Amino acid sequence: QLQLVESGGGLVQVGGSLRLSCAASGFTLANYAIGWFRQAPGKEREGVACISSRGGRSYEDSVKGRLTISRDNAKNTVYLQMNSLSPEDTAVYYCSATWTPLGSSCRRDSYAYDSWGQGTQVTVSS
Secondary structure (H helix, E strand, C coil): CCEEEEECCEEEECCCCEEEEEEEECCCHHHEEEEEEEECCCCCCEEEEEECCCCCEEECHHHCCCEEEEEEHHHCEEEEEECCCCHHHCEEEEEEEEECCCCCCCCCCHHHCCEECCCEEEEEEC
16 A cells, blocks of 8 residues: 655744655655645645656745755655745645656646645744
8 A cells, every 4th residue: 555654844943954754655656756745724735846756856936945855765765855944834744646657857736646645744933
């Protein structure tokens, strides 16, 4: 059974850093594009970053230069390094997967993904 589990969320002060992990089980992550999404209270879910099976990346404009997505296929895990955090980054963060072997690009649209984790809460306090 395909499963995604996020971890690494928590409470951090403004300007701090967190590294989120998305661990996959039941499938080989290397053949999938992975997206990171977030949803703040009262707001729609938005795609903040994605990485294709061949390592192509895409970022939402407000996180460029602060968030970095990476993958370790040997560990079947994708990471989201988050630096210079602000209260606007407070949200539940979800990772998602879609089968795209040999894909060189990825999409940050939620409808492009068909498997989702349960999410991890990130709270940035001022």
